[in-house]
Amino acid sequence: MHDAKPGTLWVVATPIGHLDDLSPRAVATLREVALIAAEDTRHSRALLARHGIATPTTALHEHNEREAAAALLARLAAGDSVALISDAGTPLVSDPGYRLVRAARAAGIRVSPVPGACAAIAALSVAGLPSDRFVFEGFLPAKAPARRTRLAELAAEPRTLVFYESSHRVAESLADMRDAFGAAREAVLARELTKLYETVLAASLGDLAERVARDPDQQRGEFVLLVAGRGEEADARVEEGRRVFALLREELPPAKAAKLAAAISGAPRRLLYGESGE
Incomplete structure (x- = not known):
């Protein structure tokens, strides 16, 4: 031997x-x-x-x-x-x-x-996101409430986030990530790495969520999702989101005010709504 x-x-x-x-x-x-x-x-x-x-x-x-x-x-x-x-x-x-x-x-x-x-490392190597420090989260919870709670907990993470996801949940998870991290957060979808239909898409979470939702071909296979950590730009979006939310909150219910403020600023909607205390 x-x-x-x-x-x-x-x-x-x-x-x-x-x-x-x-x-x-x-x-x-x-x-x-x-x-x-x-x-x-x-x-x-x-x-x-x-x-x-x-x-x-x-x-x-x-x-x-x-x-x-x-x-x-x-x-x-x-x-x-x-x-x-x-x-x-x-x-x-x-x-x-x-x-x-x-x-x-x-x-x-x-x-x-x-x-x-290793799929996570292979995806990170081609994503073009900061790779000196990163967090591997594996698979998110299958049920929407638990998944959204976990994403809200990660909204302020400054390191690049790496997730695995299945084909039947990738569209939902991207939509939840958009809501939790903000539509403007930079992200990468790596699909079917080293296989015939290998795809690596880099865009904002808002654009990625929209593309995958309307393209069934991008909902097939095995996925690694990578999301940029919250940096100074994200901090600025959160501050703007808080400012807009405070103004809208005077005229609208908290949930609707948070949704609009997140859409305007790119700040995580759940973060703004959580700060409302309601």
Whole structure:
């Protein structure tokens, strides 16, 4: 075995789309371990076959991780090497595996990464947004009230925000981001990275939300959404929003005043409405 050591848990990154993005070291490791723990063994079959990997596989996903981890730990303790892969990208990044890795480390078993693709980092590298400091938020809550609450909590975050989103919620999430962060906030939609229909769109949240809402093609595939942090320009919009809201509040109900003030200034509507105390 050229690299993998008996009794080691290898955390192996796999491609996020293009099957040729699997590194030579990852191919060698997956061929030489005793067992591959895959999020979905059927999904991984095409990748493994493409690279001539015939290693046995077993399923480890969010619904069976507790039970599967115990069996894998027993194999590792007996001296077998095991590779952990997810459906795409780096395991544990919005994917299962945390419990297995934590338990292996607690048991004194060596855990070693074989790095590679990660959708969040790939998107950040081409977004053109500040990347020296960023916040990875993964998937937002599926239900609208919880999602909007979380976005309101992030409205003042100064670092670039990185989200994952599914095809059936991307339009709703962009609309909620527009409302929470302001229509003028700079953002990027990265869709189907490294795949045939790869798309990277950079625009204001208002423009992105409108484009995706009216274009069904931009609602298909896998998404990374990136939003610029709140900077000095955003601070100025919030101050203007507060000024406009205060004037409108004298004549209109708080909700309507906040909606109009946000549209005029680009300030987050929920921030203005929350400050009304009603």
